[in-house]
Amino acid sequence: MIGTVKKAPGGRSPLLKQIKAYIKRPKTALERFKLLGIPYYLILLVLVIIPMILILFYAITTPNKDDAILLTLNNFIAFFQEEGFVGVLWDSIRISGITTIVTLLIAYPLAYIICDYKLKKQALIILLVSAPMWVNMLLRTIAWKQILSTAGPLNAALGWLFGMEPINFLGTDFAVVLGMVYIFLPFMVIPIYNNLSKIDNRLIEASLDLGASRKYTFFKVTLPLSLPGVLSGVTMVLLPSATTLVVPRFLGEGRYFLIGNLIEQKFLKSGLWNYGAAISIILVVVLFIILFLTKKVDRFHKDEEDD
Amino acid sequence: MDGLQRHVLIELKDLTKSFGKNVILKKLNLTIYENEFVTLLGPSGCGKTTLLRIIGGFERADSGAVFFEGKDVANIPPHKRPTNTVFQKYALFPHLNVFENVAYGLRVKKMDKNVIQTKVTEMLKMVGLEGFETRSIQKLSGGQQQRIAIARALVNEPKVLLLDEPLGALDLKLRQEMQYELKRIQKETEITFIYVTHDQEEALTMSDKIVVMRDGDIHQVGTPQEIYNNPVNKYVAKFVGESNLLSGIVKGPTKVKFDGMTFECEQQGFLKDQEVDVMIRPEDVKIVALGRGKIDGTITDVIFKGTYFEIDVTTANRVYAVETTQEYPIGKEVSIRFYPDCIHLMEKI
Known part of the structure; x- marks a missing residue:
């Protein structure tokens, strides 16, 4: 050498x-x-x-x-010309958007509460939050299908408690969003928790010391400092939930035909690889635009990148 | 300072605090006056930071009380106390720029925009960081961050400023500069400073009053001169400045025996035959020609310290540390002596 x-x-x-x-x-x-x-x-x-x-x-x-x-650009043009396809795209974004927001609303307070526990307990709770990920996603989704079906335990409970007629939850926004929130929750909790637990407690004390109430401190210090965690959580939930195949198939009762299903159909059933690829690209572009806009809101994160 | 006109600002009564089995503070009593620079001095783990946190409202005492101008503040949360804190490592808000960091407390109080602008500008001028308004906190040096932390606290015009080892993270040169700066700011603002440190030099330079603490106890409260010249015991003497410490026996109202000899001293108030600790500062030990002094010995070490020499004189009983401006060769046989007012007697601990 x-x-x-x-x-x-x-x-x-x-x-x-x-x-x-x-x-x-x-x-x-x-x-x-x-x-x-x-x-x-x-x-x-x-x-x-x-x-x-x-x-x-x-x-x-x-x-x-x-x-x-x-x-050729025909694959792209075809997508926007085909009736219903833009609707499919919109549906996907709508469902994944709702999923992301609901997940965030559950995950942020959860992560915030976890941070108040002692370190050992924090590790245990995080373990519990991520435990469902060890079970196959397909199984978990099918389990939800059983729970939500007209003959399932949820309807049985509702009937027993309130004497309600069985409702078919399957095929509703509720069922699909519920399934997605359940599957993607850990992906939101963990980055937010990681971020929150790293915030120096002295910053909170400094804010209180300067006369701020706990609420003011949360909105002016804790929340802005936790935005990078929120952003990565949003990324981890928004992107996969927009393309998931399993949840809409099993909890959507065929009424939910989302972009992931469309791509699957073009590739596997119709053999139209070029068309399927174009749809994928469109999806990527749309999601990147959404993420870009989210990032714009996240001022602190931008400041960091400037360094 | 005129003792008669001083106004009591904070009073600590029988303050006790423990974490689990560890007793941090043992029935502390302390009075702090208005416009005083008070330093809590002690090694880490002596309870000084805990005491500061209790005054600031971040910890609760197990028993005893803190009075602000006669009012018990036990149930007053930190954000409603007339104190502001300069934290260890500053705790500046990383997501806000310099201006917004300093303005934080004023924004909380919903002050008028123009008033905030004026006050923040004034405060930045005072700490020597005009024109830094839009800088990001991460881009400031340690010393600059330190100044911003002080400005952020002082802009709220607290009655008391609490400083928790604020210079600990700075290098020596900067630390010395900041000591004078802090003293100047304290004089200018006429705010009471309570300053926590383990650095005796910092304490001596800045304080009006030093509180020497150890294991949750206050050993001595006094001006820097009092602490340095008349430490109450061996511990205080050792912690503040260099000293020769030895054991002696009182042989009369102005007599003390050590090293097998009886010496004249000025100290009063001890019983005959009482065992005492004796302190002699190195600068008070005089080297004279052999046979001219009280104790004979040999020069065994000479270290040049710039303005003086640090010399070890080995005698029959012990090694005396001496500070003198005159140089002696190693191995030279000499005598040493002390003036009566340089022999300081202290209660044994």
């Missing part, structure tokens, strides 16, 4: 020699340390970047009888 480069055997191009010399040159500790990252870059490349490029490639091309590749 020392500086001198052996003369390459004849026939090799000078460029190759240069590359070899470059690879064999003496490396600093930092450079050697950076080499450790190579496997991860490879994983990133193979599992993330190449597939993304492929999706984009499919989205902007169209299959041709002659196996020639044609660049």
Whole structure:
């Protein structure tokens, strides 16, 4: 590994020699340390970047009888022209939006309360919050289907308590949002909890010391400082809930045809890969716009990025 | 300061506090006057910070009471007390800029915008950070953050400013500068400062009154001179300044015996044959030619300290630390002596 480069055997191009010399040159500790990252870059490349490029490639091309590749925007245009598809997109965003808001409303106070406990108890509660994630998501969703069905325990309880006629909850916004909130709650609680628990208690004391009430302190200190956690929670819930397949299928009773289902249909049932890819891209763009707008609201986070 | 006109601001009566089995404060009594710079001095774990937090309202005493101008404040939460705090490591709000940090307390009080503008500007000028209004807190140096923390507290015009080791995170040079700065601010604002530190130099430089604490007890309360010249016991003597500490026996109203010899001293009030601790400050030990002093010895160590030499004189019974401006060679045989008013007797602890 020392500086001198052996003369390459004849026939090799000078460029190759240069590359070899470059690879064999003496490396600093930092450079050697950076080499450790190579496997991860490879994983990133193979599992993330190449597939993304492929999706984009499919989205902007169209299959041709002659196996020639044609660049086109028709896949995108078709989506916006097809009746009902924009509605599907809107439905997805609406459902995932409601899910995110409900999850946030449950998760924030929960995380806030957890932070008041002693450290050991905090760990236990966080464990409990994330425990459902250990059970297969499909099973949990099917369990909710049973609970919410007309013959299920929820209706039995309502009938017994209030003498109500059985209601079919399945296929309503209520059922779908409930299922999603249940599945995505830990993804919201954990980042917010992590963020809240890191806020220096002296900042709260400083605010009280300066004459602020507990309520004022919450809105002026705790809440703004916890926004980065809220933002990552929102990201972790909004994105997957917009594309989930399982929940609308089992709790939507076929009435909920969301963007995830649409993509599935185009890819698997109709074999229209190019069209499916275009829909995926549209979804990504829309979600990024939403996240971008959310980030704009989050002033503190922006300040941090400026540093 | 005119003792007759001083107005009692805070009174602590039999203050006791424990965390679990640890007794932090043991029946403390203390009176703090208006416009005083009071320093609570002691090693970590002596209860000084807890005492400060009780005064600020962040902790409750188990028993005893805190009176502000004669009123018991046990049930008054921190945000309703006439105190403001400069926290250890400042606790500035990272999401607010310099102006908003300083303006925080005024905004809470819903003051008029123009008044806030004027007050904050004035306060930033006082701490020497004009023009820093829109800076982000994270971009300030430690010393600047320190000044902002002081400005943020003082802008509310508290009756008492509580400072919890505020200079602890700064480097030596800056710390010394800030000591003078703090003293100046205190004089200018005429606000009572209660300052917690473990640094004796800080305490001596700034305070009107030093409260020396140890294990939840107050050992001595006095001016810096009193504490330095007349420590009540070995512990205080050791904590404030360098000293030669030894055991002696009182042999008369102005006589004390140690190192097998009887010395004249000025201290009064001890019984004959009572065992006492004897303190002699290094600067009070005089080196004279061999045979000219009371105790003979050899110079065994000389360290140059800039304005003086720190010299060890080894005698038959002990090593005396001496501070003198004259240099002596190591190994030289000398004598040492002390003037009667330099031998300080203290109750044994």
